[in-house]
Amino acid sequence: MNNQKTPQTPDSNVKRRDQSELSLAVRSFLSNLDVNGESRLPQRAYLAVRHAIRHLQLPPGQTVLEREMAEILGMSRTPVRESLVRLETEGWVRLIPRRGFIVAPLVADDLQQIYEVVEALDGVAGRLATGRATHEELNQLEHLIEEQEKALEQNDLLAWTELDEQFHNYIVDLAQNPRLRGIVDSQSDQLYRARLYTIGLRPKPTRSVIEHKAILAVMRAGEPEAVRTMLQSHRYRARNEILEALQSMPPLQEETVNKETFP
Amino acid sequence: MNNQKTPQTPDSNVKRRDQSELSLAVRSFLSNLDVNGESRLPQRAYLAVRHAIRHLQLPPGQTVLEREMAEILGMSRTPVRESLVRLETEGWVRLIPRRGFIVAPLVADDLQQIYEVVEALDGVAGRLATGRATHEELNQLEHLIEEQEKALEQNDLLAWTELDEQFHNYIVDLAQNPRLRGIVDSQSDQLYRARLYTIGLRPKPTRSVIEHKAILAVMRAGEPEAVRTMLQSHRYRARNEILEALQSMPPLQEETVNKETFP
DNA sequence: TGTTATGATTTTACTTGTAAAGTCATAATA
DNA sequence: TATTATGACTTTACAAGTAAAATCATAACA
Numbered sequence: 278m279n280n281q282k283t284p285q286t287p288d289s290n291v292k293r294r295d296q297s298e299l300s301l302a303v304r305s306f307l308s309n310l311d312v313n314g315e316s317r318l319p320q321r322a323y324l325a326v327r328h329a330i331r332h333l334q335l336p337p338g339q340t341v342l343e344r345e346m347a348e349i350l351g352m353s354r355t356p357v358r359e360s361l362v363r364l365e366t367e368g369w370v371r372l373i374p375r376r377g378f379i380v381a382p383l384v385a386d387d388l389q390q391i392y393e394v395v396e397a398l399d400g401v402a403g404r405l406a407t408g409r410a411t412h413e414e415l416n417q418l419e420h421l422i423e424e425q426e427k428a429l430e431q432n433d434l435l436a437w438t439e440l441d442e443q444f445h446n447y448i449v450d451l452a453q454n455p456r457l458r459g460i461v462d463s464q465s466d467q468l469y470r471a472r473l474y475t476i477g478l479r480p481k482p483t484r485s486v487i488e489h490k491a492i493l494a495v496m497r498a499g500e501p502e503a504v505r506t507m508l509q510s511h512r513y514r515a516r517n518e519i520l521e522a523l524q525s526m527p528p529l530q531e532e533t534v535n536k537e538t539f540p
Numbered sequence: 541m542n543n544q545k546t547p548q549t550p551d552s553n554v555k556r557r558d559q560s561e562l563s564l565a566v567r568s569f570l571s572n573l574d575v576n577g578e579s580r581l582p583q584r585a586y587l588a589v590r591h592a593i594r595h596l597q598l599p600p601g602q603t604v605l606e607r608e609m610a611e612i613l614g615m616s617r618t619p620v621r622e623s624l625v626r627l628e629t630e631g632w633v634r635l636i637p638r639r640g641f642i643v644a645p646l647v648a649d650d651l652q653q654i655y656e657v658v659e660a661l662d663g664v665a666g667r668l669a670t671g672r673a674t675h676e677e678l679n680q681l682e683h684l685i686e687e688q689e690k691a692l693e694q695n696d697l698l699a700w701t702e703l704d705e706q707f708h709n710y711i712v713d714l715a716q717n718p719r720l721r722g723i724v725d726s727q728s729d730q731l732y733r734a735r736l737y738t739i740g741l742r743p744k745p746t747r748s749v750i751e752h753k754a755i756l757a758v759m760r761a762g763e764p765e766a767v768r769t770m771l772q773s774h775r776y777r778a779r780n781e782i783l784e785a786l787q788s789m790p791p792l793q794e795e796t797v798n799k800e801t802f803p
Numbered sequence: 804t805g806t807t808a809t810g811a812t813t814t815t816a817c818t819t820g821t822a823a824a825g826t827c828a829t830a831a832t833a
Numbered sequence: 834t835a836t837t838a839t840g841a842c843t844t845t846a847c848a849a850g851t852a853a854a855a856t857c858a859t860a861a862c863a
Contacts, residue, residue: 317637318816319625319816342843342844343845344844353817353818354818355816355817358846359621359625362622362625362626363626363629366626366629366630366722368719375824375825375844375845376825376826387719390718391719393668393715393717394661394717394719394723397660397661397663397664398657400660401656405656454657456653456657456727459629460657464719581847606815607815615847615848616847616848616849617815617847618848619846619847621816637815637816638814638815638816638854638855639815639854639855640814
């Protein structure tokens with residue numbers, strides 16, 4: 278009856294709750310992020326958590342505790358919570374009422390939704406960019422394509438992935454629409470971890486580079502509507518490759534992730 | 541009625557700062573909003589403020605004080621701030637560091653950006669909806685068009701505006717993509733106040749109804765790509781009408797708004 | 804008169820505190 | 834053994850407090 282056992286947890290070998298307790302590696306990853314000049318604390322927290330999710334350091338399904346994040350990032354809980362609210366409206370994390378935030382699972386259905394959005398926005402960005410880009414800027418695109426070819430020759434798929442993102446992001450920049458910029462940025466960036474996860478399972482992206490060249494050519498020719506169509510089908514093909522690769526792997530969710538052995 | 545007793549404000553006839561001090565009408569508008577079943581306070585605040593902005597009760601440029609909102613809505617500052625952060629990422633309000641939130645100004649440049657986004661997303665929604673809608677649902681669209689005709693006959697432009705929104709929103713629903721739904725919802729809804737502001741200055745939307753009919757016909761025929769094109773040019777025309785109307789009026793920003801005489 | 808300095812006031816930006824709700828281990832019960 | 838009850842513990846959801854910064858009115862000064 279009044280055995281009064283373990284009043285304040287005398288940390289024995291008893292299996293703890295393990296609700297979170299991020300590994301030391303992840304903690305250092307989070308706290309060492311270069312959030313250089315950001316003066317506002319919520320913005321710093323936003324960038325740090327987003328970056329960690331993007332690089333699968335915080336794997337899908339992982340719970341994100343505001344107290345723990347606050348401790349790691351060296352701030353109080355409020356700015357962390359603010360950043361989580363923002364990440365939630367963008368789709369990076371999911372709020373389970375009275376339970377907290379978890380990293381959004383990485384499942385085909387979700388990716389499909391993101392792709393449908395990004396395809397459309399990417400397309401319109403290309404259409405607008407075609408009218409608004411200068412010669413200089415188009416040359417910059419060409420430069421990025423050359424870099425991609427180099428990365429492919431060296432079989433550096435990680436570098437290629439980064440360069441591909443840069444290529445598409447640059448086109449969006451050229452559209453000169455900050456709102457479009459913001460939405461595409463947060464949405465398309467959520468595809469990155471799926472690409473990372475399936476990086477060895479997809480065909481070598483030789484064809485992507487060819488398509489990039491074709492897109493640039495049509496931009497140079499000044500045919501906005503053709504650019505839109507090509508970008509859209511380009512994304513569509515990439516989508517299918519990733520979804521197929523994902524199907525051959527276990528869905529990346531809470532249960533299937535071993536937090537200890539993860540990167 | 542929460543007719544608070546002006547705590548220590550010696551309210552003489554001295555010209556006060558007037559930084560905010562919302563009129564009684566606006567206060568009651570805000571506090572009487574039907575945020576029925578919403579259990580979470582931040583969600584209630586979000587809906588209330590968004591609704592007030594949408595209906596121009598909180599005019600562009602108006603500063604939104606978290607303390608004041610908290611008082612009006614009967615909650616503390618924390619959930620209000622959370623809702624403002626969300627409204628900021630969606631573009632409804634703008635955060636000026638260390639100064640606070642203001643309702644986003646209603647200027648052509650901004651509207652143009654929103655339209656570019658919505659055109660693309662609306663288009664893809666129509667394309668997807670064409671494959672995914674049932675007969676029942678297409679009939680529902682037809683019903684909405686009939687209502688629009690009635691509203692036009694009675695010259696009820698306000699009702700027509702609502703029905704037009706419903707028509708487009710319904711198509712987005714049919715695309716069955718929650719993420720797309722969320723983005724379009726928050727973006728296209730920001731156009732509403734521009735429509736409200738220019739409501740008497742635009743041509744009678746007879747042509748819109750005709751185009752709606754044509755769009756529905758092509759959906760029935762099952763031609764997704766045609767639906768996309770038509771929706772896009774439909775929005776494009778609407779955009780031009782509104783931007784033209786807006787040009788003939790004073791830009792709606794802080795300085796030009798008389799807070800006392802506003803609705 | 805026009806410009807600058809100053810201080811009171813307002814408001815955010817962030818910290819901290821707390822009640823309620825949910826979770827999980829353990830015990831009681833069938 | 835399987836199921837249910839119980840209670841300590843964790844964590845959010847919200848409230849409230851504080852310091853720093855920006856603003857604005859007024860005064861001092863050229």
